[in-house]
Amino acid sequence: MSSDKRTRLTTRRQFLGAAGLGLIGLTALGACAPAAPPTPTPAPKPTEAPKPAATSAPAVAPTPTVAAAKPTEAPKPTAAPAASPTAAAAAKPAAGSGKLVIWGYQSFTPEGDKLLGEQMQQFGKDNNQQVEYVPVENAVFPQKLAAAVEAKAPPDVDMFTSPDRALYWQSRNQLVDLTDVWNSVSKQAGGFFESVLEVYKADGKYWAIPFETDCSPMFTRLDLMEKATGKREPPKTMDELYEVSKKIVNPPSMYPIGITLGRVPDTVGMMLNLIWCDGGAYVDKDGKKPAIKSDGTLTAVKRVQLWWKDKLIPPDSPTWDDTGNNNAYQSKQVAFVINPPSIYDWLQKNDKELLNNTTMAPLPAGKSGSFQGSGSWSWSIFKDSKNVDMGKALITYLMKPDNLQAVYEKVGGRWYPVYKDLKSKEYWTSRPHFKYYPDMIANGRAISWPAAPGAQLMQAIGEVQTNNVLADMIQGVLIKNKTPEQAVDEAQKAMEDTFKKYGLG
Amino acid sequence: MAGGILVFLVWTLVPVYWILATSLKTDLAIYREPSLIPKQITLEHYRRTLFETPFLTFMRNSVEVAVVTTALAMVFGTLAAYAISRLQFRGRQWMARAVVITYLVPGSLLFIPMFQVVHQLGLIDNVVGLMVTYLTFTVPFATWMVTGYFRNIPVELEEAALVDGCTRLQALLRVVLPISLPAMAVVALFAFTNSWNEFLYALVFIGRDSQKTLTVGLIGLVRGDTFPWGPMMAASLMGALPPILVYIISQRWVVAGLSAGSVKG
Numbered sequence: 001m002s003s004d005k006r007t008r009l010t011t012r013r014q015f016l017g018a019a020g021l022g023l024i025g026l027t028a029l030g031a032c033a034p035a036a037p038p039t040p041t042p043a044p045k046p047t048e049a050p051k052p053a054a055t056s057a058p059a060v061a062p063t064p065t066v067a068a069a070k071p072t073e074a075p076k077p078t079a080a081p082a083a084s085p086t087a088a089a090a091a092k093p094a095a096g097s098g099k100l101v102i103w104g105y106q107s108f109t110p111e112g113d114k115l116l117g118e119q120m121q122q123f124g125k126d127n128n129q130q131v132e133y134v135p136v137e138n139a140v141f142p143q144k145l146a147a148a149v150e151a152k153a154p155p156d157v158d159m160f161t162s163p164d165r166a167l168y169w170q171s172r173n174q175l176v177d178l179t180d181v182w183n184s185v186s187k188q189a190g191g192f193f194e195s196v197l198e199v200y201k202a203d204g205k206y207w208a209i210p211f212e213t214d215c216s217p218m219f220t221r222l223d224l225m226e227k228a229t230g231k232r233e234p235p236k237t238m239d240e241l242y243e244v245s246k247k248i249v250n251p252p253s254m255y256p257i258g259i260t261l262g263r264v265p266d267t268v269g270m271m272l273n274l275i276w277c278d279g280g281a282y283v284d285k286d287g288k289k290p291a292i293k294s295d296g297t298l299t300a301v302k303r304v305q306l307w308w309k310d311k312l313i314p315p316d317s318p319t320w321d322d323t324g325n326n327n328a329y330q331s332k333q334v335a336f337v338i339n340p341p342s343i344y345d346w347l348q349k350n351d352k353e354l355l356n357n358t359t360m361a362p363l364p365a366g367k368s369g370s371f372q373g374s375g376s377w378s379w380s381i382f383k384d385s386k387n388v389d390m391g392k393a394l395i396t397y398l399m400k401p402d403n404l405q406a407v408y409e410k411v412g413g414r415w416y417p418v419y420k421d422l423k424s425k426e427y428w429t430s431r432p433h434f435k436y437y438p439d440m441i442a443n444g445r446a447i448s449w450p451a452a453p454g455a456q457l458m459q460a461i462g463e464v465q466t467n468n469v470l471a472d473m474i475q476g477v478l479i480k481n482k483t484p485e486q487a488v489d490e491a492q493k494a495m496e497d498t499f500k501k502y503g504l505g
Numbered sequence: 506m507a508g509g510i511l512v513f514l515v516w517t518l519v520p521v522y523w524i525l526a527t528s529l530k531t532d533l534a535i536y537r538e539p540s541l542i543p544k545q546i547t548l549e550h551y552r553r554t555l556f557e558t559p560f561l562t563f564m565r566n567s568v569e570v571a572v573v574t575t576a577l578a579m580v581f582g583t584l585a586a587y588a589i590s591r592l593q594f595r596g597r598q599w600m601a602r603a604v605v606i607t608y609l610v611p612g613s614l615l616f617i618p619m620f621q622v623v624h625q626l627g628l629i630d631n632v633v634g635l636m637v638t639y640l641t642f643t644v645p646f647a648t649w650m651v652t653g654y655f656r657n658i659p660v661e662l663e664e665a666a667l668v669d670g671c672t673r674l675q676a677l678l679r680v681v682l683p684i685s686l687p688a689m690a691v692v693a694l695f696a697f698t699n700s701w702n703e704f705l706y707a708l709v710f711i712g713r714d715s716q717k718t719l720t721v722g723l724i725g726l727v728r729g730d731t732f733p734w735g736p737m738m739a740a741s742l743m744g745a746l747p748p749i750l751v752y753i754i755s756q757r758w759v760v761a762g763l764s765a766g767s768v769k770g
Contacts, residue, residue, distance in 0.1 A: 134712035
């Protein structure tokens with residue numbers, strides 16, 4: 001018995017030993033997996049990163065010399081960078097230099113991402129700096145960024161798709177003050193459009209640099225307008241839109257008003273635009289209190305309710321995501337959609353005939369007028385970056401008007417210039433579809449309107465947007481049979497709860 | 506019975522057919538012709554997917570990750586299962602339960618801590634990081650599955666081998682494993698499929714196209730609110746082929762493995 005037990009003990013040890021050895025061997029095998037690149041880049045930012053200027057200097061200190069340093073002298077990759085990506089990548093970084101990592105949202109075309117990456121490589125080559133541009137899938141960017149920040153491994157330079165996202169990270173003390181870069185780039189080419197001037201400011205400093213503007217015009221089928229009214233012109237008022245839609249409607253193949261009603265950003269943006277047109281807004285003038293409960297909001301909600309009851313909106317619209325209205329317009333199932341110009345790019349590539357029968361018009365005027373939001377995408381630098389000055393120099397380089405315009409042209413019109421003078425470039429003037437754009441951008445409202453954008457306010461509204469409060473409001477009326485008054489009351493309550501978290505309300 | 510099978514077949518195969526039909530339509534027809542049979546067939550989406558996107562790189566990465574993860578999961582899972590089912594040591598039951606609990610923790614809770622671990626290992630943006638990460642859910646599954654199977658194998662078989670001079674490891678390799686092939690096949694299949702389909706970790710840990718797996722590469726084809734349906738459908742169809750092949754090859758053992766232990770002899 002005891003001998004048997006001894007035998008068992010011995011074999012167990014042998015077993016565990018063998019298992020341990022196997023484990024080590026297999027781990028090594030895994031580490032040698034062929035997919036590993038020849039020079040893997042595990043650590044995004046080695047500590048011995050180059051410091052083009054005094055990195056120890058406070059980030060707030062203006063460093064115009066750095067910001068405007070080499071890129072200005074660099075060969076200009078305007079329409080297309082001179083160096084091929086391969087050549088650029090081959091450029092040897094200075095000894096001991098670290099990689100400058102940039103994360104961007106995917107633009108709306110692969111060509112746009114490619115050119116942006118090439119411009120960055122060109123910058124890297126000119127500055128003997130290793131640069132890596134990572135276009136991240138849009139849907140998961142926030143999660144990926146949150147994980148990276150938590151792990152203290154955020155990218156050096158990061159793209160944001162709205163001011164509230166930038167201010168969110170600023171409020172968590174994660175961003176570098178970019179006032180010096182702002183001062184050096186904001187006056188170029190006629191200066192920034194007014195709509196971006198205040199939205200990136202908090203505590204008197206700028207935390208992101210906008211590189212494009214955008215808005216959501218109303219795509220309008222001019223051929224159907226002509227058939228219904230005899231004129232190839234978009235409807236000028238909401239009442240006109242309603243009347244003409246009643247003439248165009250032809251279920252099930254045509255529900256003219258293709259607005260998105262799902263719990264998605266398109267719905268939120270569209271509802272806010274309609275509310276503005278009827279005189280409502282998210283907040284009061286001081287930006288202290290939610291003011292969604294208003295006659296203007298009620299009018300807008302009742303308007304959509306009327307469209308819905310009259311079957312002018314596609315019945316599956318409450319299930320749409322952000323692609324729903326694109327699909328509906330591109331498949332000719334609707335006559336009007338409110339959307340950024342990603343549809344324009346698709347039409348250019350796939351359906352010239354529909355493109356010729358389309359215009360991108362301002363929203364029809366409601367009781368209060370015709371208003372829409374104007375957004376912008378921007379660059380920021382994370383505080384944990386070891387390459388702050390190089391990051392600033394890169395942003396300054398990317399903000400060169402010629403560089404920007406080259407990228408805009410590759411993004412198929414989805415990004416409109418942030419600089420006023422660029423609107424006169426032949427690319428824009430030769431495209432009649434963009435004829436309303438300068439006015440729409442110039443008069444575009446920030447989501448905080450009528451209040452001035454402030455860090456807390458922008459974050460509070462940002463959360464309201466993320467929580468789809470306006471989408472829930474309209475779905476409450478259309479799907480859950482609430483009265484417009486009930487739904488608006490609930491939206492007000494939801495906003496007040498959110499605002500309290502930010503010390504507002 | 507036959508009617509039920511027919512309904513199930515239609516339920517299962519129509520989406521696949523729809524993917525195939527969409528992948529063969531022109532861009533315009535995808536939006537304008539909601540028909541089951543494409544009026545005009547084109548292979549353009551396949552050409553674009555194969556030659557204008559890094560699809561083949563994504564595919565290679567997926568194969569590498571899935572194969573390596575499956576192999577490692579089987580080795581570790583088998584050894585762990587053997588220890589739990591055969592060896593007597595303190596905490597054995599606790600470990601057995603912990604394995605199941607580990608398997609049940611959702612990835613959405615783990616991805617931030619896992620990011621920190623993978624970052625510390627210097628494996629961000631590297632498929633090896635995915636291989637290491639995927640072991641966190643494939644090994645517990647393999648262990649749990651194989652433990653159940655081993656418990657149904659008469660211990661006398663090993664004891665006979667030990668009496669004949671085998672060590673524990675030899676008994677495992679020469680006696681237990683050969684009669685556990687069905688369980689091994691199931692474990693391999695599930696590990697392969699889970700690794701092949703995994704999305705969240707791959708999405709968060711990988712940024713460069715050269716390291717992306719198919720699931721993440723596929724979503725990367727989407728541009729904002731514009732879906733390139735044709736190339737996405739073509740890529741989905743081609744990307745589904747490896748798991749289908751694995752299923753076809755291992756079908757016989759899988760059926761036996763899934764029913765293992767259902768009837769005790």
